[in-house]
Amino acid sequence: MDPTYPDPFRRWMITLFVMTGSFMSQLDVTIANVALPYMQGTTSASSEQITWVLTSYIVTAAIFTPLTGWLASRHGRKRVMIASIAGFTVASLLCGVAANLPQMIGFRILQGMMGSALLPISQAVLLDINPPNRHGQAMAIWGSGTVLGPIVGPLIGGWLTDNLTWRWVFFINVPVGIAAVTGLVLFMRHRVQDQPGRLDMLGFVLLGLTVGCFQLVLDRGQMLDWFSSSEIWIEAALGVTGLYLFVVHSLTARNPFVKLQLFADSNYVIGSVLALFVAVGIFSVLSLLPPLLNGLMGYSAQQVGLETFPRGIGAMIAMQLTAPLMTRIDPRLIVLGGLAMSMAAVMMMAGISLQMDGRLFIMAGVMQGIGSGAMFVPLSTLAFSTLPPHLRNEGAALSTLIRNMGASMGISVLQALTIRNTARVHSYLVEQVRPDNPVLGWSLDGFDTGATGAMITLNREITRQATMMAYVESFSALALLSLLFAPLILFLRTGRKRAP
Numbered sequence: 001m002d003p004t005y006p007d008p009f010r011r012w013m014i015t016l017f018v019m020t021g022s023f024m025s026q027l028d029v030t031i032a033n034v035a036l037p038y039m040q041g042t043t044s045a046s047s048e049q050i051t052w053v054l055t056s057y058i059v060t061a062a063i064f065t066p067l068t069g070w071l072a073s074r075h076g077r078k079r080v081m082i083a084s085i086a087g088f089t090v091a092s093l094l095c096g097v098a099a100n101l102p103q104m105i106g107f108r109i110l111q112g113m114m115g116s117a118l119l120p121i122s123q124a125v126l127l128d129i130n131p132p133n134r135h136g137q138a139m140a141i142w143g144s145g146t147v148l149g150p151i152v153g154p155l156i157g158g159w160l161t162d163n164l165t166w167r168w169v170f171f172i173n174v175p176v177g178i179a180a181v182t183g184l185v186l187f188m189r190h191r192v193q194d195q196p197g198r199l200d201m202l203g204f205v206l207l208g209l210t211v212g213c214f215q216l217v218l219d220r221g222q223m224l225d226w227f228s229s230s231e232i233w234i235e236a237a238l239g240v241t242g243l244y245l246f247v248v249h250s251l252t253a254r255n256p257f258v259k260l261q262l263f264a265d266s267n268y269v270i271g272s273v274l275a276l277f278v279a280v281g282i283f284s285v286l287s288l289l290p291p292l293l294n295g296l297m298g299y300s301a302q303q304v305g306l307e308t309f310p311r312g313i314g315a316m317i318a319m320q321l322t323a324p325l326m327t328r329i330d331p332r333l334i335v336l337g338g339l340a341m342s343m344a345a346v347m348m349m350a351g352i353s354l355q356m357d358g359r360l361f362i363m364a365g366v367m368q369g370i371g372s373g374a375m376f377v378p379l380s381t382l383a384f385s386t387l388p389p390h391l392r393n394e395g396a397a398l399s400t401l402i403r404n405m406g407a408s409m410g411i412s413v414l415q416a417l418t419i420r421n422t423a424r425v426h427s428y429l430v431e432q433v434r435p436d437n438p439v440l441g442w443s444l445d446g447f448d449t450g451a452t453g454a455m456i457t458l459n460r461e462i463t464r465q466a467t468m469m470a471y472v473e474s475f476s477a478l479a480l481l482s483l484l485f486a487p488l489i490l491f492l493r494t495g496r497k498r499a500p
Helices: 008-030 033-043 052-075 077-096 101-115 118-129 132-163 173-187 201-220 230-252 260-264 266-296 301-325 331-349 359-385 389-431 438-443 452-491
Strands: none
Touching: 008 052, 008 077, 008 101, 008 118, 008 132, 008 173, 033 052, 033 101, 033 132, 052 077, 052 101, 052 118, 052 201, 052 389, 077 101, 077 118, 077 173, 118 132, 118 389, 132 266, 132 301, 132 359, 201 230, 201 389, 260 266, 260 389, 266 301, 266 331, 266 359, 266 389, 266 452, 301 331, 301 359, 331 359, 331 452, 359 389, 389 452
């Protein structure tokens, strides 16, 4: 046995408790979604104000994620992981007992700040405690927790909200967090890290400003009608300015916040970009399905969760099967196969109609889950296969940030596209409702265009049809996006040789 790595029992215990913390942080991205109407009643918040419960968590986590690499190198992964889980658990408890909206938003900010390190550090830990020939399996386990958390969030949140209260979507983290901290204290060893030098505070502030402003633009753009709002203009201007200053500072500073050596590794750069597109496909679909199923199909919160859950099962199965296949098949072929299956699933969803049942969503969900899982493991493995170990902390943090930004972009763009296409199709259909249109007479014999009640009913049905057509166009756009990034797969290197 190689003394560099822990024995199998300790390795599995570390994996279990590290992934528990990572899964918990990912679960909280979506678990509170279904409870927002109940929180709104308790906190007396408006529909716009209550969305800050979600936005505050996402924005804070995005801002503090890049800091993870420096913290782990300075204090060690064990200390940072335990402190993050403990802080996340306390913040979850405080969210559950919040009495008003300002308290809730403040505690969610604390929760996002403490949970920002859990995902990237868990990836770096799994790569470190496993020899190179087990990295595929390690990334399969890590990817399962990463993908499954946001998928089962609405299901668990819906059940807790319907059977207990909305506060339990936060209280559920307390026993899980205590167990994870206890396990890591017992099984994970503290390793002396390379001293990273002084923190580049200016670089961190500029990157945090850039990420935070762009995240706010994406989260609040549709609500405020994008650049019709002065707030969006201010946030976009600050984001662009922060990005420009950050790039200039990084190129001229002696010890920049983000190590430029990361961008010298082509596998890492291409793998991270491809992972961004995978995140766009996964999270944008997850954001479209709940309003589609709930608003057009009349599904309850629990039913929506049950419809989306098989997607996670497909992803988990694919990830576990992909790891051993990577030793026998070119990983790039596996990624292409997963891309083809994901594209077929999205095209299947582009064939939906108001008369169908939920079986198509389940079948397409399983297919997309398998395709996403088949892409996730090889991309995560290849991206770090040539990256030196001393860059893993920063690499994992930056890669997580890129995926999170991809998820945010996908959600915001697809939601905006759906809303705008709904208005466009609705306007086109309404133009056809006039007395001189023979098609209207054939379809609705005896319909009185002067009757107010009849016109209201007809307008409601036109809105349903326009919304469904907008969803079809959004799914078609996702399928086209899959074709656009497919050529990047050919530029990945599959050599087993590690960089010196």
